[in-house]
Amino acid sequence: MYRSWNIMCTSVHALFLRELKTRFGEYRLGYLWALLEPVAHMAVMLAILGYLMHRAMPDISFPLFFICGIVPYSLFSNVATRALNAMDANRGLFSYRPVHPVDAVLARTGLELLIQMTCFIVVLSGLWLLGEPMSFDDIPIAITIWLALALLSQGIGFIFMVLGSSFRAADKLLPILIRPLYFASGIMFPLHIIPPDYRWLVDWNPLLHAFELMRHALAPSYPLYGVSHSYLWLCALVCLFSGLLLYKGREPAMLRS
Template sequence: MARSGLEVQKATIKALFLREIKTRFGKFRLGYMWAALEPMAHMLILLTVLGYVMHRTMPDMSFPVFLINGIIPFFVFSNISNRSIGAIEANQGLFNYRPVKPIDTIIARAILEAFIYAVVYILLMVIVGLVGEDFQVTQLITLILVWILLVLFSCGVGLVFMVIGKTYPETEKFLPIIIKPLYFVSCVMFSLNSIPKEYWPYLQWNPLVHAIELCRASVIPGYSSDGVSLSYLAICTLVVLFVGLALYRNREEAMLTS
């Protein structure tokens, strides 16, 4: 009995997903623990350097909880987007099999990154909760929706980066550099409400600001999410996905033959 196209794609993505896991973590002695070490080390450094200062400037909220809900969403976006650039080269030999398409590699990588950082996020939140930091998940549905939209938005950006990187190989080193400055303008280290309102328009164009601030408002009681919108994040996600899919559809054959 012939399988449908959707069943074939699901099987392909599952195989690529398992291959990604083995490729990324199979050679390390600590295995999957390496996935948690990067954000945890990043947080530990920032907490050590800025913890005392931020505790004085944010007396009404937990700085570790504030930081987790800034760093982890940004890492989700950054890793999915950056890892999409080399997705074709990393799986070049597999494209000899007709069912395997470049978009499947991005989906598999996005699922893996989302799963890794969801586990890391839950783990870190449990740890800070056990050590006495105050937080409360008051908007679970909003938190889940933000994560879903963030992953989809990252996939859209990843598709755009993959097409551009494959069409113009010299841009593969340049594209990741574009993401670096976003770390400083995405409210990772500060709250939107700590910025004077006349400067908000310079930050509100960035969908990551909306994702991060909505995550914080979902777990920090009384946290103000003025100036951000789930609807704006959803619209940006749809637009970026449409652009990414349109570019991919137009260049799919050329990418496989070049």
């Protein structure tokens, strides 16, 4: 058991380094571009939207509100979409017995988690140095929210990898299907603006729960309305279990294709 786990960790680590070099090793700034790209994107968005909406949020600054939504959403979206072609990008490596498709998705998820969490910390540090009010008393809670979001993204990534290898049009269709989540996850609006009678339209979305809980963890005065830490974890574990179950059942067919 220990030997199998050690082999898997070695495979994931090697694929992680390969993914990092493939995505950023050819740029002049090298691996630093992995951080500069999302940070620059956040800075531009904040400069534009922060000017327009700096008075629109209750008990929280708009930059902090926005960062607690867009960065975690980027983790979820990037893991899901990059898992679609994980098989094709690493197919030549699957001829080696220790390397499995699951390793490729784990490596991509690990890289995205590292990039987005580093981006999150850097941007928050910048906002704090600029005088934006925030609290660090609930950092452990914020970490558990990131962990739940990573497991949720990983489960969706497994499902998308299987679908991407089984259906030719999946790489075109699935990104379109998850795009509405950008507007249904509360990235640009607080939950309280939705009348209580209509909140069921978005309450099912675990991303909304994650973003609202993250905002409350960093700004305790930010109000919570019906969001649940338990629901977020339940969705994360169900998606992870479903993704692993689907992958386990389809792995032989995926390797033969």
